[in-house]
Amino acid sequence: MATTFTPRVFSGIQPSGGLTLGNYLGAIKRFVDMQADDFETIYCMVDLHAITVWQDPADLQKNTRELCAGFIASGIDPEQSILINQSQVPEHTQLGWIFNTVARMGWLNRMTQFKDKAGKNRENVSVGLFAYPALMAADILLYHATHVPVGEDQKQHLELTRDIAAKFNHDYGVDFFPLTEPVIEGTATRVMSLRDGSKKMSKSDPSDMSRINMTDDADTIAQKIRKARTDPEALPSEAAGLADRAEARNLVNIYAALDGKTVDQVLAEVGGKQFSEFKPMLSELAVEKLSPISGEMARLMEHPDEIDKILARGSERAREIAAPILKRTYEIVGMVGASS
Ligand code: AQP
Numbered sequence: 001m002a003t004t005f006t007p008r009v010f011s012g013i014q015p016s017g018g019l020t021l022g023n024y025l026g027a028i029k030r031f032v033d034m035q036a037d038d039f040e041t042i043y044c045m046v047d048l049h050a051i052t053v054w055q056d057p058a059d060l061q062k063n064t065r066e067l068c069a070g071f072i073a074s075g076i077d078p079e080q081s082i083l084i085n086q087s088q089v090p091e092h093t094q095l096g097w098i099f100n101t102v103a104r105m106g107w108l109n110r111m112t113q114f115k116d117k118a119g120k121n122r123e124n125v126s127v128g129l130f131a132y133p134a135l136m137a138a139d140i141l142l143y144h145a146t147h148v149p150v151g152e153d154q155k156q157h158l159e160l161t162r163d164i165a166a167k168f169n170h171d172y173g174v175d176f177f178p179l180t181e182p183v184i185e186g187t188a189t190r191v192m193s194l195r196d197g198s199k200k201m202s203k204s205d206p207s208d209m210s211r212i213n214m215t216d217d218a219d220t221i222a223q224k225i226r227k228a229r230t231d232p233e234a235l236p237s238e239a240a241g242l243a244d245r246a247e248a249r250n251l252v253n254i255y256a257a258l259d260g261k262t263v264d265q266v267l268a269e270v271g272g273k274q275f276s277e278f279k280p281m282l283s284e285l286a287v288e289k290l291s292p293i294s295g296e297m298a299r300l301m302e303h304p305d306e307i308d309k310i311l312a313r314g315s316e317r318a319r320e321i322a323a324p325i326l327k328r329t330y331e332i333v334g335m336v337g338a339s340s
Contacts, residue, residue, distance in 0.1 A: 005178040009034045010145035012044035012086065015063035016055060017203030019070045021212040021290070025188035025257045026151030032075040034149055034183070041081040042143055042318060043071055045311075048086045048093065048135065052128040053117065053204070065307045066297065070214055073296035078310045086139065088315040091322040095138035096131075098329060102168050103134040107160055113153065137161040141177045142322045149183040152190040153200055158182035172332050188257035194228040197246025212286065215294050222283040225251075230275045237271030239263045248275075255282050258289045
């Protein structure tokens with residue numbers, strides 16, 4: 001009979017810059033929703049992933065704490081959920097190594113995120129950037145997580161996680177790791193750059209005008225939305241009318257996600273309006289929804305020791321789940337000493 005796994009959610013965000021609206025709508029807002037459901041929830045600042053591309057050490061520390069503050073300010077309760085920093089739970093890298101031996105070069109070679117990030121510079125990027133998806137599989141499977149809420153861009157990595165779990169189970173003749181389900185839901189699973197509707201909004205985009213940062217003040221948010229690329233047409237009254245209008249669709253999706261409505265509901269209200277009228281409405285909504293979060297983040301950042309305590313406590317709780325799973329993995333693989 002197939003093993004039954006405890007319903008458990010794991011997801012992470014890299015402290016590779018400041019949090020963006022894309023991270024918030026595509027990931028954190030979903031994390032908060034899943035906390036309210038019948039799941040154990042573990043959320044991680046994946047600092048070991050962040051360093052697969054160069055991070056200034058002082059920035060990495062600040063970004064890790066700010067990310068934790070962003071989680072809490074958005075509604076993640078550190079008592080109800082386990083909040084951790086990846087490097088404080090060494091079992092992640094230990095299982096990551098095992099999975100480096102399970103994942104195949106051909107699988108990793110197909111990862112579009114690696115291709116995008118490496119670009120023409122393949123010979124010069126870190127080995128860690130290439131192996132990233134195997135460590136991500138370890139992050140998830142270390143907790144036998146059954147569900148992973150992510151944005152659209154992580155779908156391929158989640159498929160790879162399932163491939164790694166299946167190959168491990170098959171090779172060792174066990175039913176030990178679950179085939180984790182990705183949870184990619186909502187109207188903003190892929191928030192696009194404000195400057196280019198074909199590129200996703202990203203923390204590390206060189207243009208700050210391409211994204212809304214969760215720490216941006218009201219004037220900055222309004223300025224970025226005012227300058228966001230659009231087209232000269234009025235808004236349509238139905239979603240089908242946005243089919244070939246990437247930038248327009250992006251702004252409407254953002255509006256819908258912030259307001260908790262469907263795209264059709266939003267278009268029923270704003271169809272026929274020009275962007276000169278719609279953009280101020282979007283700015284007002286974004287400021288209304290984001291400024292309480294940025295205010296709370298700033299307040300939490302005044303007490304970095306408290307954030308560090310939350311992460312230390314989270315790591316202890318996480319290790320209680322992770323250690324027996326790693327131990328059993330070592331036993332299955334045949335490591336001497338694993339059973340003692
Ligand atoms: N634009 C986006 N729209 C929807 N979801 C998004 N996510 C990221 N960008 C968008 C989701 O946020 C979670 C954390 O992502 P990450 O920090 O681990 O890495 P990423 O996807 O590479 O995010 P960034 O912002 O683009 O970081 P950099 O620039 O450092 O690579 C994931 O669930 C992701 O889907």
